[in-house]
Every structure is written in structure tokens, then in C-alpha cells.
Amino acid sequence: MLSATCFLRCSRLSRFFGDFAALRQVELACPAGTLTALWGANGAGKSTLLRILAGGLRPSEGEAWIGDAAAGTAAARRQTGLLWHASLLQPALTVAENLRFYARLYGLSAAAAERALAEVGGELLGARRVGELSQGMRQKAALARCLVHAPKLLLLDEPFASLDSASVGELQATLARLREGGTTILASSHQAEPLRALADAELTLERGRLSAGAASHA
Amino acid sequence: MPSWRIAAAVAARDLRIEARTREALLAMGFYAVLVMVIFSFAFAGDASLTGLAGGGLLWVALLFAALVALDRSFSREAAESSWTGLLISPAPRVAVLAGKFASSFVLLLGLEALLVPLFAVLFNAPRSANWGGIAVTVLLGSWALAANGTYFAAMSAHARQRGLLLPLLLLPVSIPAVLAMVEATQAYLAGGGMANYWLRILAGYNVIFTALGAMLADAVLEAE
Numbered sequence: 001m002l003s004a005t006c007f008l009r010c011s012r013l014s015r016f017f018g019d020f021a022a023l024r025q026v027e028l029a030c031p032a033g034t035l036t037a038l039w040g041a042n043g044a045g046k047s048t049l050l051r052i053l054a055g056g057l058r059p060s061e062g063e064a065w066i067g068d069a070a071a072g073t074a075a076a077r078r079q080t081g082l083l084w085h086a087s088l089l090q091p092a093l094t095v096a097e098n099l100r101f102y103a104r105l106y107g108l109s110a111a112a113a114e115r116a117l118a119e120v121g122g123e124l125l126g127a128r129r130v131g132e133l134s135q136g137m138r139q140k141a142a143l144a145r146c147l148v149h150a151p152k153l154l155l156l157d158e159p160f161a162s163l164d165s166a167s168v169g170e171l172q173a174t175l176a177r178l179r180e181g182g183t184t185i186l187a188s189s190h191q192a193e194p195l196r197a198l199a200d201a202e203l204t205l206e207r208g209r210l211s212a213g214a215a216s217h218a
Numbered sequence: 219m220p221s222w223r224i225a226a227a228v229a230a231r232d233l234r235i236e237a238r239t240r241e242a243l244l245a246m247g248f249y250a251v252l253v254m255v256i257f258s259f260a261f262a263g264d265a266s267l268t269g270l271a272g273g274g275l276l277w278v279a280l281l282f283a284a285l286v287a288l289d290r291s292f293s294r295e296a297a298e299s300s301w302t303g304l305l306i307s308p309a310p311r312v313a314v315l316a317g318k319f320a321s322s323f324v325l326l327l328g329l330e331a332l333l334v335p336l337f338a339v340l341f342n343a344p345r346s347a348n349w350g351g352i353a354v355t356v357l358l359g360s361w362a363l364a365a366n367g368t369y370f371a372a373m374s375a376h377a378r379q380r381g382l383l384l385p386l387l388l389l390p391v392s393i394p395a396v397l398a399m400v401e402a403t404q405a406y407l408a409g410g411g412m413a414n415y416w417l418r419i420l421a422g423y424n425v426i427f428t429a430l431g432a433m434l435a436d437a438v439l440e441a442e
Contacts, residue, residue: 056302088298088299089303090231092239093234093235093238101231105307105308106309
């Protein structure tokens with residue numbers, strides 16, 4: 001039984017690609033204002049789970065709720081930010097142009113883009129084209145994109161990949177600040193240390209199933 | 219936010235990228251001009267041949283240029299997975315598709331502004347031709363290609379063989395529109411005839427297929 005007070009809830013969530021089950025009967029509940037670390041080997045289903053929660057993929061079975069909205073609906077998308085392995089930004093445009101575009105998609109003014117960039121400490125990136133950025137800078141710009149609409153749920157796929165130690169520290173500080181502000185965070189990572197230091201709970205996906213200790217929030 | 223403003227934002231973004239990279243415009247322009255020049259060698263300035271086949275020739279160049287533009291419009295979304303960024307936003311799907319349509323339509327019109335005068339010069343087209351009618355045909359024909367093309371390009375956006383799939387999906391459905399475009403242009407080059415009849419068919423086709431595309435936008439973009 002899932003707690004109704006949890007901001008993110010999944011019930012019997014499954015996703016099949018043909019005969020292959022990427023996710024099987026996933027039960028998950030994360031209270032608001034917590035950071036949950038999601039571990040798992042390549043192909044365990046972490047990215048599939050995050051894509052379903054972000055509304056980029058439909059589940060084959062089961063359901064997921066973001067607050068009061070079913071995952072995939074416009075209301076749920078409005079509350080969700082996804083940091084993906086790609087930046088989801090247009091390389092030919094500047095960071096500021098990309099962020100202003102996303103602000104308009106969410107019905108917000110250009111001020112939201114500036115606020116998001118300031119939130120990740122990326123003010124100096126605004127005038128630079130995404131295609132010219134290093135991987136670490138691109139990751140920072142991508143995080144700003146996630147934060148343009150001040151989401152209540154932040155889904156992070158390998159957020160510490162390709163970051164140097166200084167950038168890891170900055171990202172940790174940003175995530176800690178967001179969590180204290182009430183944002184619910186679900187983050188997958190291969191790098192245990194940076195995420196474990198922040199995590200309120202840890203879950204493990206193994207071949208599409210959450211491991212026995214997975215229900216620590218529920 | 220109203221859907222038209224989101225569509226305008228998507229179109230403005232695409233046109234800004236195009237203004238910066240000129241990828242689609244150069245590729246489609248090069249292809250279309252090449253077709254025109256090669257056929258002009260075969261026609262050798264014979265105006266009677268232009269009267270017989272000029273409409274088809276103009277639309278061969280425009281049709282394949284449109285395929286290039288549509289392919290570029292969606293392949294640039296694959297870079298950094300920006301298409302996923304559009305799909306996980308709360309923006310209505312129909313507004314996203316309308317924006318992609320608008321940018322392709324504007325690009326096609328830009329190309330045609332160059333291509334139609336070039337066609338008139340290279341093929342010694344008669345001055346007595348109804349050029350106003352040809353302009354309306356080009357406008358409606360571009361609408362048909364951009365509307366259908368956007369719909370099918372979105373449908374095949376995730377396919378590995380996207381470049382092959384798009385013409386395979388688009389061309390059969392576009393046959394009635396292409397027939398009307400060619401016949402109307404041919405008739406206007408000859409000074410009238412059945413032009414208005416074909417133009418009405420083209421307009422009706424646009425209404426039906428644009429409405430269908432709008433109604434099915436959610437289904438197409440949620441197909442995964």
C-alpha cells in the first residue's frame with residue numbers, strides 16, 4: 001500500500017520493449033523534500049523508469065503519480081524536471097536562448113530562464129552556444145533547463161557523470177539546497193559517493209525489479 | 219499559455235537555428251537549383267516544351283527540396299535529444315507540430331521566392347502566363363507539402379531509416395495534392411483553362427489533411 005502523503009508514487013509499474021521487460025512491477029514512494037538514490041547496472045531499467053516518470057514514455061502496465069497528477073499528463077509534466085544523459089538543448093543556440101525557449105514552453109517569462117541560470121551559478125554561460133560548451137558546462141546548462149519551471153520533482157539520470165571534483169561539489173550543494181526548498185529528487189548514478197552523501201534513501205534496480213530494500217520510503 | 223504562442227516559439231526557434239546554420243536552406247536550394255539547371259539544358263529554351271511540362275518540372279524541384287527541409291527540421295531535434303525536451307514539456311502536441319510546420323512552410327516560401335523567377339528565366343516561360351495564379355498555387359502547394367511532411371516526419375522521427383521512411387510515407391499520401399499542384403501550374407502557364415478547378419482541389423486537400431494532422435497530433439507524438 002502506497003502512502004498518499006508521498007509526492008512520487010508508482011504502483012505495479014512495468015514497461016516492455018517487445019518481449020523484454022525493462023521494468024517489472026515497480027512499487028515506489030518518495031516523500032516530498034527527499035532525495036532518493038537509484039542504483040543499478042547498465043540496462044537495469046533506471047533510465048526507463050525516469051523517462052516514464054518524466055512523461056517521455058508510457059508504461060505498459062501500472063501507474064505513477066506526481067502529486068495529484070498521473071505521470072505523463074500535462075499537469076504532471078509541469079511539475080517535473082528531467083536531467084537526461086543528453087542536455088535536451090539546441091547546440092546552435094546560446095544557453096540563454098535555449099532557456100528562454102523552455103520558459104515559453106512552460107508559459108513563463110524570460111525572467112524564469114535568468115533565475116534558473118543563476119540558481120546553478122551559470123550566469124557566465126548565458127551568451128555561449130551550447131555546442132561550444134565543455135561537457136561539465138553543458139551539464140550545468142542542462143540542470144538550469146530542468147529548473148526553469150521550478151519543478152517539484154527532479155529526475156536526474158547520472159547527474160555526476162563527466163563532472164570534475166569542483167563541479168561535483170557545486171552540484172551537491174545545489175541539490176541539497178533544492179531538497180531543503182521542498183523539491184523531491186530521484187537520482188540514478190553509477191558513482192556512489194557523491195550521491196550517497198546526500199541521499200535520504202537508496203533503492204536498487206536489478207533487471208527491472210526494485211530490490212528487497214527498495215521499499216524503505218513506503 | 220495559448221497554443222499559438224507556443225507554436226510561434228517553436229517556429230521562431232527553428233528559424234533562428236536555420237538563420238545561424240543555413241543547413242536546410244543551402245541543402246534544399248542547392249538541390250532545387252541543380253534540378254532546374256539540368257532540365258534547362260534539356261529544354262534548351264524551347265518555350266513550347268515549358269508549356270507542356272513546366273509545371274511538373276517546377277514541382278519536382280520543390281517536392282524534393284521540401285523533403286530535404288523536413289528531414290533537416292527533425293534531424294536537428296536528434297542532436298542532444300532536444301525532441302525529448304519538447305515532448306516532456308506540458309506544451310500541447312498540436313502546438314509543437316504547428317510550430318514545426320510553420321518553420322518548414324516559411325523555409326519553402328523563401329526557396330520559392332528564388333526558384334520561381336529562376337524557373338521563368340531558365341525555361342523561357344511566357345510572360346502572358348497567370349503569375350498571380352502560379353503564386354497562389356505555390357502557396358497552397360507548399361502548405362500541403364509542409365503540413366503532411368511535418369506530420370510524417372514527426373511520425374518517423376525516431377526511426378533509424380528516417381531519411382528513407384519520410385518519402386515512403388509522404389509521397390503516396392501527397393499524390394492528389396501533387397497532381398493538383400502540377401495541373402494548376404501547367405494551366406496557369408498556358409493562361410488559364412482548368413486551373414481554378416485544380417486549385418479548389420488543392421485547397422480542399424489542405425483543409426482535410428491539416429485538420430487530420432491537428433486531430434492526430436497527440437497520437438503521433440505519443441506513439442512511443
